[in-house]
Amino acid sequence: MxxxxxxxxxxxxxxxxxxxxxxxxxxxxxxxxxxxxxxxxxxxxxxxxxxxxxxxxxxxxxxxxxxxxxxxxxxxxxxxxxxxxxxxxxxxxxxxxxxxxxxxxxxxxxHIEVTKQAFHVKDPLVLYVSGGNSQIVALSDERFRHYMVYGETLDVGIGNMLDSFARAAGILPAWGSEVARAALGGSYIKMPYTVKGMDFTFTGLLTFATRALENNSVRDVAYSMQETAFSMLCEATERALLLSKKKDIVVCGGVAQSDRLKQMLGSISRENRANLFAATNDxxxxxxxxxxxxxxxxxxxxxxxxxxxxxxxxxxxxxxxxxxx
Amino acid sequence: MPKIIDKGAEARLLGSTFLGVDVVIKDRVRKNYRIEEIDSSIRKERTRSEARIMCAASACGARVPLVLWVGSSVLVLTRIYGAMLNRLVEGGRADGQDLFGIMSDAGRQLALLHRNGIVHGDYTTANIIVDRQHKAWIIDFGLGELTSSLESRAVDVLLMKRSVSAALYSCFLESYLSSRGYDDADKVVARLADIERRGRYQKRTLG
CATH class of the missing domain: 3.30.420.40 (ATPase, nucleotide binding domain)
Incomplete structure (x- = not known):
């Protein structure tokens, strides 16, 4: 059945x-x-x-x-x-x-279970990144078995930030994967980087990036904002990995379709002898x-x-x- | 020869001696996942800011290692011998009485830092060393700030709340609230409740 x-x-x-x-x-x-x-x-x-x-x-x-x-x-x-x-x-x-x-x-x-099932992973650290959410979680071993939040966004989800930026920059269609395309070959402009323990915030970065559009190319701003935001996620994820002592990392949700994010997480997993799992885009x-x-x-x-x-x-x-x- | 004591998420800690004193060298290592520009500016800024904050903390009498030397991504600090509080809490190695005493001490130390405009930024049991006299020493000011912002102070309290049991937290909070010469504690705790409500999809109460 x-x-x-x-x-x-x-x-x-x-x-x-x-x-x-x-x-x-x-x-x-x-x-x-x-x-x-x-x-x-x-x-x-x-x-x-x-x-x-x-x-x-x-x-x-x-x-x-x-x-x-x-x-x-x-x-x-x-x-x-x-x-x-x-x-x-x-x-x-x-x-x-x-x-x-x-x-x-x-x-x-x-999102989490479908990735675990695809790779037969039992107990990973999970970076769940989508439009409305950005969370780092893992299963707790308490009697009430649930996904415990190690860190999360304190304001908007990363996907929302990328989409809002796309609209401000006139990138069409206005969503994250197009921001990634616009960012190719960009140069770095210094942007605010906010990690609090294993939590992070994106609205300050979004405001800064939107204003930076006045004096900089869309490409440079898109590149810098994406690199900054993904670095923040990766720093928090690496800290949670060491704290939780997990051996596997799952990245899932809409933003897990990003090749750059998966590349960065791949680097973290290699350096910490962990395995990275990401499901197919569909x-x-x-x-x-x-x-x-x-x-x-x-x-x-x-x-x-x-x-x-x-x-x-x-x-x-x-x-x-x-x-x- | 320096020996590796520990490897954290952003730095490795080496044990050595410096001017005849036992020291810890905190070396912020290159992170290959982030681009060179972001990586080098974060390592440099965090090293400098950590040195500045630790000096300020020493000056106000908080129990923190002394800063002996500052390089571009390297700090040399006096070495504190003892047990990490998170291990004590997990392993239940200290008897109950001790843990409560240590949590009170951790609360007093945080109030002292906050009273002097210092925010730790990652105030969890993983960043507290307990020495033989059961005193709490605060380490790792890598995410610290010199600020009197209620929000940042509340995050310090929140991180501790998340890292221990409710009983230990209440002990910590009680001493934080009742520390002498520190009048903002109530405001910080009120802000803490705000932050918890702001978390994504947290259950919100009306009124």
Missing amino acids: AVLGIESTAHTFGAGICEKGRILANRKIMYPIWDKGLIPAKVAEFHAANTYKVIRGALTEAGLGVADISGIGYTKGPGLGPCLSVGMVAAKTIAVKNDIPLFPVNHAVG LNADNGAMIALVAEKMQDSGQSYAVDDCGISQRYRLDSVKITW
């Missing part, structure tokens, strides 16, 4: 199917981003219009019917409320109509398969939820999730 996962945190609506940890299908559609940020209500409307097509596409890709689905996972949060609601309603509709158990999944746990981007994967683990480890308890939470913190597998 297979498990269906539905993801609708932000710009991506995805549906994936897993069976015994193996991904059978992973379909998604992304709200087109050009020069502006996301208006949640509009994105939700887009998701709602594509819900049937994406879920049906995933079932077809896996060669399965609804009768073959033994559990349905959906993203409970964190994310944009209107977008999360669309995924939740879709999941509930299929679950209630066909009497299938429902599982509310934490989005960050999805799994680091938001997707339904990771939600299906976690839902399957939740189901197999005996979790169960009443339909009425399956809601959404825009601020669903990673460290509040009980890990039962």
Whole structure:
């Protein structure tokens, strides 16, 4: 029996199917981003219009019917409320109509577990970097087994910073991977570098970089901002690695698609005799398969939820999730 | 010959002697993950700033190693012998009474630093050495600042809060709050609550 996962945190609506940890299908559609940020209500409307097509596409890709689905996972949060609601309603509709158990999944746990599964890594230090999040976590060995936060951003997520900068600099489409492209061949301008223990902040850097655009080329500013921000993440990660004494590093989330970030983390792992693991870009981007994967683990480890308890939470913190597998 | 005592995330510590005194040489090593410009400026700035802050801390009577020499990415400091507080806390090697006494001492030392406009920046049990007289010595001012900012002071308290159990923290906090001649402690703790609320997706209370 297979498990269906539905993801609708932000710009991506995805549906994936897993069976015994193996991904059978992973379909998604992304709200087109050009020069502006996301208006949640509009994105939700887009998701709602594509819900049937994406879920049906995933079932077809896996060669399965609804009768073959033994559990349905959906993203409970964190994310944009209107977008999360669309995924939740879709999941509930299929679950209630066909009497299938429902599982509310934490989005960050999805990114982490899908990478662990892909490389059979058991207990890594995790750098989770996406639009709204930037956290360094690892599993705790307390009785309430959960991902403990070693360090995190004290203001915005790194992806948000890169996207905001892209909009200010007129980089199109306005998102992080285009900032990386704009940064190629740039020269360094000194920028504020803020690490507090294992925490870090990005808004000061963003303000500085935005102002620096007045007197410098987009290329130099993009290069300097990206190098500074990634160095901050890497310094905090290296400190957490030494403190936690972990042997494996997982980098996941949308910004884990950055080759430069992975290159820097590779250097840290070599110098500390640790292993670095990063999933392929289609799994680091938001997707339904990771939600299906976690839902399957939740189901197999005996979790169960009443339909009425399956809601959404825009601020669903990673460290509040009980890990039962 | 200098011998490696420890390798941290940003520096290696070498044991040696200098002018006949046992010293620790703190050598900030090149980090290959970051570009040369960022790397060299961080190593140089942090070395200088650490020296300045440690001298200020010594001057106000806080228990910190003495700075004997400053190079471009190297500090020579008097060596403090003892046990790292994080090991004592984890290993439970000190008896309970001792740990509480040491945490009080750590709270008093922090209040003394803060009263004199010094912020440590990474005030955890990993940066406190406990000597044979059960006194707390504060090391590693690499992320320190000379500032009276409530925010930075609150981060010091927050980092300690995160690094120990609730019982040890309350002991630490009590002595921090009741240290003589330091009137800002309440404001710092209020700011600490603000910071915790600001953390991403933290549960927020109304009113």
